[in-house]
Amino acid sequence: MPEAVASPVIAELRERIARLEGTTGRARKVLPFGVSDIDRRLPGGGLALGSLHEVAGGGNGAVDGAAAALFAAGVTARTKGKVLWVVTRRDLFMPAIAQAGLHPDRLIHVEAGDEKALLACMEEGLRHGGLGAVVGETARLSMTASRRLQLAAEGSGTLGIALRRWRRQTEAADFGLPTASITRWRVSVLPSAPLPVPGLARARWLLELIRCRAGESADFEVEACDDKGRIALPSEVANGSPQKEIGRRIASA
Structure with missing residues (x-):
């Protein structure tokens, strides 16, 4: 008798846990990168929509955040609708964001007074349901705050x-603490490929998938976002050994 009484409660708890873990029976919509080596590593074949993801820069990029911001801009550029971008520092460089595919006409730029206000703006934006994506530049992300953002994103279907x-x-050691985000990425700058004439080739990144719920971690050397927000594998990596090429690039850097 006690077991029968407890069953509905247990069933409800299991359903809530399944929703948090993204393991319910309904298909989760994804945003593919269009790079098979990356997409096949991600559950569903792409970056899960209606979910929270973390992105940070590697090395000095942990402070300036340039490569990580361009990666985030490229991802959000491939969503539909306006993009809310919340900051606490006035250093968002729109010409570079536009070159990564995110046009200024699609961007809603919000300057928050502090980290608490920034997280509140992110949550409101994710709950709104009418945005393509929400980006927030934050130094601290606790399990409680990330869970609130994840639930807000899940409820609206908006990418966070x-x-x-x-x-x-x-302070970058904080990146190792657990959160409720679905994936965690780190973006580090690599040397560009040499050109036969003076000039700079397309920028390159070491893209590290540090954490992926229901998936595995992996490293990729990629060419930076083009004006459509798309990344690509360099030809010598696509046709050769990525691990060997990544090691050579890091050593030369």
Whole structure:
């Protein structure tokens, strides 16, 4: 008799846990990168929509956040609708964001007074349901705050990106603490390919998938976002050994 009484409660708890883990029977919509080596590593074949994702820069990029911001801009450029981008520092460089595919006409730029206000703006934006994506540049992201953002994103189907930026390199250790985000990425700058004439080739990144719920971590050397927000594998990596090429690039850097 006690078992029968408890069953509905247990069933409800299991359903809530399944929703949090993204393991319910309904198909989750995804945003593919269009790069098979990356998409096949992600459950569903792409970046899960209606979910929270974390992005940070590697090395000095943990402070300046340039490569990570361009990666986030490229991802959100491929969504539909306006993009809410919340910051606490006035250093968002729109010409670079536009070159990564996110046109200024699609961007809603909000300057928050502090981290608490930034997280509140992110949550409101995710709950709104009428946006293509929400990006917030935050240094701290607790399990409680990330869970609220994840639930808000899940309820509306909006893509959420927590762009982790710190004021000092030592603060980047916070990136290792657990959160409720579905994936966690780190973007580091690599040397561009040499050209036969003076000039700079397309920028390259080391893209690290550090955490992926229901998936595995992986590293990719990619060419930076084009004006459509698309990344690509360099030809020598696509046709050769990515691990060997990534090691050579890091050593030369």
